[in-house]
Amino acid sequence: MILQDLLERSRTILAGRRLSPDVESDTLSLTFDGQTMDARPSDTVASALIAAGVMRFGSTPGTDEPYRGFCLVGRCAECLVTVDGQPAIMACRTMVRPGLRVDTQTGLGAWQMDGSE
Amino acid sequence: MNIAVVGGGPAGLTAAAQLSAAGLPVTLIDEWDSLGGSARYAHPRETWTGKVAALGQLGEASGMSVRTGTVAWGAFRVSGGIQLMLNQAGAASEITVDQVVLANGTTDVVQPVSGGTLAGVLTERALRILVNQHNVLPGSQIVIVGGSGSSRLAADIVRWQLAGVRITNVSLRILTAIEGVGEVKAVRLADGTAIPADTVVFAIGEAPDVQLAGMLGVPTVFDAKRQGWFVPDSHPAADVWVCGGALLGAAGIEQVLQSAVDVVAGITGEVAQ
Numbered sequence: 094m095i096l097q098d099l100l101e102r103s104r105t106i107l108a109g110r111r112l113s114p115d116v117e118s119d120t121l122s123l124t125f126d127g128q129t130m131d132a133r134p135s136d137t138v139a140s141a142l143i144a145a146g147v148m149r150f151g152s153t154p155g156t157d158e159p160y161r162g163f164c165l166v167g168r169c170a171e172c173l174v175t176v177d178g179q180p181a182i183m184a185c186r187t188m189v190r191p192g193l194r195v196d197t198q199t200g201l202g203a204w205q206m207d208g209s210e
Numbered sequence: 211m212n213i214a215v216v217g218g219g220p221a222g223l224t225a226a227a228q229l230s231a232a233g234l235p236v237t238l239i240d241e242w243d244s245l246g247g248s249a250r251y252a253h254p255r256e257t258w259t260g261k262v263a264a265l266g267q268l269g270e271a272s273g274m275s276v277r278t279g280t281v282a283w284g285a286f287r288v289s290g291g292i293q294l295m296l297n298q299a300g301a302a303s304e305i306t307v308d309q310v311v312l313a314n315g316t317t318d319v320v321q322p323v324s325g326g327t328l329a330g331v332l333t334e335r336a337l338r339i340l341v342n343q344h345n346v347l348p349g350s351q352i353v354i355v356g357g358s359g360s361s362r363l364a365a366d367i368v369r370w371q372l373a374g375v376r377i378t379n380v381s382l383r384i385l386t387a388i389e390g391v392g393e394v395k396a397v398r399l400a401d402g403t404a405i406p407a408d409t410v411v412f413a414i415g416e417a418p419d420v421q422l423a424g425m426l427g428v429p430t431v432f433d434a435k436r437q438g439w440f441v442p443d444s445h446p447a448a449d450v451w452v453c454g455g456a457l458l459g460a461a462g463i464e465q466v467l468q469s470a471v472d473v474v475a476g477i478t479g480e481v482a483q
Contacts, residue, residue, distance in 0.1 A: 112345045133344070140344035148329040148348070148393050148408075159392050161329035162348075165336035167241070168317055171327075188243075 110144050123193040132189040139165055139172050139184035142195075150174050150184055151197040160198070174198060178205035211481060212307040214239060214294055216282045216422060219247020220262050220463060221454020222313030224470035227269030229311075232478050236274040237305060239296065241281045247315060248455075251335070251343040253362065258463050285310065285422045292426065292449055309449050311473055312423055312441075316416035316455035319358075319437045325388030326412075334359040334413035341366060349409030351376045353397045355385055356414035358460060378405050382414050418456045426450055436460070444473055451477065 120131045125142065132141035139162040142150060150172055151160035163169045165185040172184040177194050180202025184195075196205070211234060215226040218240030226238040244250065245266050249259040270276065277298070284295035291308045318333035320326070330349065332340075338359070340346040347370060354360070354377065360367075367377050380399065387398045388410050396404040417438020420430045428446040430439040436459050441452050453469040455461065461469075 110346050110348060112341065112347050115345055117345070136344055140340060140346055143340060143348050144344065144346040150329070152392075157392070158327045159329040161331070162336060163331060164318065164333050165339045166317075 110146060121189065121191040123189055123191070123195055125195045126197055134189070136189045137165075137185050138174060138176065138182075138187045138189055138193070138195055141189050142184065151202075152199055154200045173202070175202050175205065180204060211235070211309060212291070213237070213309045213311060213477065214282075214292075214305060214307040215311040215313055216294070217247060217313035217315055217454065217456065218242075218245035218266075218276070218278070219313065219315055219454060220249055220258070221315075221456075221466050221470040222247065222311070223262055223265045223269065224467055225311050225313055225451075225453055225473050226274055227265040227272070228471070228474040229477060230269050230272040230274035232474070233272075234477070234481065236269070237277060237307070238269065238274055239277045239280050239282045239294070241279070243279045245276070245278060248335075251339040253338075253342050253366070255365075256463075258467075282314075282422065285425045287426065309451065309477065310422075310426070311451045311453065311477075312456050313452075313454045313470065314419050314422065314456050316418055316438075316459055318412060319415040319417050320412045321382065321414065323385060323388055325390065325394070328388055328390050328394045328410075329392060330390070330394030330408055331388060331410045332412070334363075334411055335416070337411050338362065347375065349407075350374070351405075351407045352378070352409040352411060353405055353407045354379045354411045354413050355397075356382050356412065358413045358415045360413060376406075378407075380405070416455065416460045418459050420456070423450065423452060423456075428452075433459075444469060445476055 117133045119134050122129050130145050149159040160173050163171045167186045173181045174184045175196040175198045176182040180198050213236050215222045215238045218238050226236050230236040249262045252259050280296050280298040282294050283297055286293045290306045292310050293304050293306045296303045318335050384400045386400050389396045394407050397407050398404050420439045423441050428441050433440050444452050451473045453473040454466045
C-alpha cells in the first residue's frame with residue numbers, strides 16, 4: 094500500500110516541466126522565434142516559456158547576460174521579449190493568446206513592422 | 211469620507227470589502243487584472259483563498275469601486291487630501307481621497323550574488339507562482355538558498371523528491387557563486403564544493419513595499435535582521451493606514467487578515483466619533 098502510494102506520487106512529474114495532476118487540459122499555440130509552442134490559456138508568456146524548458150528569453154549586448162524570468166511579478170523587468178512585433182514587453186505580465194508571436198530580443202530590441210498590423 | 215485601498219490581496223480585499231460593507235465609499239486599486247494578490251498563487255490546499263474570493267464578491271455587492279490592472283505609482287498630499295497617481299495600461303489618471311489604506315504587500319529580498327543574473331535564478335515567490343498558478347516545475351536540480359517560505363513548499367518538496375527531482379537547501383552564508391554560461395549549471399559553496407543545478411531559488415525573505423508610505427512622508431525604519439524597510443505601525447499618519455505584508459513583511463495569513471481587520475476597526479472607530 095505504501096509502495097503503491099510512493100509509486101503513484103513518483104509519477105507526479107509529467108513529460109516536460111508540467112506537474113501532474115494537470116487540471117487544465119486546454120492548450121493553445123503560440124510561436125517563439127518562429128517555432129510553434131504549446132501553452133495553457135492560463136499561462137503568462139513567461140510560464141509558457143519555462144514550461145517548454147526555455148529559461149533564457151533573450152540577451153543583453155556587451156556582457157551577453159540573459160533576459161530571464163526572475164521575480165515573475167513585474168518588479169525586476171528582466172524577462173523582456175518582443176510580442177507581436179512590439180519590443181521590451183515583460184513576459185511575466187503578458188497573458189498568452191492563440192497565435193501570439195513571441196521573439197527573443199537583444200538589448201532594447203526593435204519594432205518589427207511587417208505591414209500586417 | 212473617501213478611502214482608497216492600494217492592493218487587492220488578502221489584506222487589501224478584507225479592508226476594502228469590510229469598509230465598503232460599513233457604508234464607506236471605497237476604491238480598491240490593484241495592479242493585476244484579477245484580485246487576490248498572493249492568494250492567486252497560494253497552494254491549492256490553502257482553504258483561506260476561498261474566503262478571499264468571497265470577500266471580493268461582498269465588496270462588489272456593497273458597491274465598492276474596483277480598479278484592476280491599475281498601478282498606483284505615486285501618492286502626494288494636495289489641498290483636498292491625498293492624490294494617488296494611477297497608471298492603467300499606460301493611461302494616466304489620478305484620484306483624490308481623504309484616507310489611504312496601503313496593503314500593497316511585499317517584495318522578495320535578493321542579494322547580488324555572483325551569477326545571480328543567470329537564467330534559472332528565481333525568487334521563492336516566482337517558484338510558487340510557477341508551481342501553484344501554472345503547474346510548472348522549472349527544473350530537475352533545484353538549489354534553494356535560505357529557508358523563507360520553506361514551510362509553504364515543504365509538502366511539495368517531498369513530492370518532487372519522490373519523483374526524482376534533486377532539491378538541495380543551502381544557507382546564503384555558505385554560497386560563494388552561482389556558476390554557468392547564460393544558464394545556471396552549478397552552485398559553488400564556500401568550502402569549494404559545487405552542487406550541480408539548473409535552478410536556484412532565493413528564499414531569503416520578503417520585505418514590505420514602502421514606496422507609497424515614503425512619498426506620503428511616513429518615516430520608515432530599516433530592520434537589519436529582516437533586510438527591509440518597515441513603517442512603524444498600522445496608522446503612521448492621520449490619513450494613512452497600513453496592513454498586510456506592507457506592514458508585517460513575511461507573515462502568516464491569520465496575522466495578515468487580522469491586521470486588515472484592525473485597520474477597519476480603526477477607520478470605522480474614527481468615523482463614529
